[in-house]
Amino acid sequence: MIRAAALRLTDSVLRRLLEQFADGTVSASDAVESAMNHVDRNRRSDTHGGDVNRAMSLADAALGAEGLQVSGTAVRELGRRVAEGRMTGDEASALIHVLLAYGTPRTEGPASVATLDDRVGPFFDSTSLLDLLRLSADALAASVENRDVLAVVTADGFLLYPSFQFNENGEPLPRLTEVLADLDPDLVDPWGDAVWLNAPGDDLDGMSPAAALRNGRAEDVIRLAGQSAFRRAR
Structure with missing residues (x-):
């Protein structure tokens, strides 16, 4: 599944990271962190900061309405980059498959878990x-x-x-x-x-x-x- 997802990506760096993960040469957390660092360095956000925050907040609200916890995980950070326009849905989906199958690392920061109550x-x-x-x-x-x-x-x-x-x-x-x-x-x-x-x-x-x-x-x-x-x- 991971190799098939890699083949659909046009970005050679992201494709190589997925292939390295499939080969066992990088961990899930390292692959995702490297992917986010890559898009942050090389792609500009095409969305207003306030619009991104509101998009993320609305996504949190949708989860909260379903009774689900809103977590500050790498999955959420991938979603933020999609909202910013730095990453396509296909790219984020491929990386989320890695996290769902092999464990979701938490992103660094003082608040690793945010609930709807916080927002x-x-x-x-x-x-x-x-x-x-x-x-x-x-x-x-x-x-x-x-x-x-x-x-x-x-x-x-x-x-x-x-x-x-x-x-x-x-x-x-x-x-x-x-x-x-x-x-x-x-x-x-x-x-x-x-x-x-x-x-x-x-x-x-x-x-x-x-x-x-x-x-x-x-x-x-x-x-x-x-x-x-x-x-x-x-």
């Missing part, structure tokens, strides 16, 4: 949020339906409410309803919406859209929400 959470459950907001269950349900409050659903069907959308007094994000109306008109991807709102980006000078809303930049956030919705629909 979106922590969360309130319904009971704790009702206590904070001093609302009835019906009033909270109406707030979610009106998009005054963002709720996400876990893989086992529980409603959770990302805490970043409230301040310490329980006040919601200003103009969240307008942002969600532009970002996700049919409310089909609440996890993706939560990740987008909480992901820092260059377009907002390093702030997340949620932080920008709290800092009086609602018009900028609404404009970016509309642009993001357009890209999702393409």
Whole structure:
């Protein structure tokens, strides 16, 4: 399988690394690390940094919605290089076959495992949020339906409410309803919406859209929400 994957690659360096791995002359971790170093040195990213981070965050959200752990492994780093445009899907797929079959090395760094909680959470459950907001269950349900409050659903069907959308007094994000109306008109991807709102980006000078809303930049956030919705629909 590895040799067949190597034959499909046009990059001679990556092809040789796979062949060396198949021959047993390099380990899985060395082959993948060398491949990533090669593309980092020789290929430019053709994607805006903020777009890459949002793409990775949305991928994490998709895993989290399925109840899967989001890991900072070499597989994730290969995905980042695809998002950056440094690596093709075929190249990443060939290297992922190596990792799946022979063990996935962890990448170096202070945070080897990142969960969806790191990107979106922590969360309130319904009971704790009702206590904070001093609302009835019906009033909270109406707030979610009106998009005054963002709720996400876990893989086992529980409603959770990302805490970043409230301040310490329980006040919601200003103009969240307008942002969600532009970002996700049919409310089909609440996890993706939560990740987008909480992901820092260059377009907002390093702030997340949620932080920008709290800092009086609602018009900028609404404009970016509309642009993001357009890209999702393409």
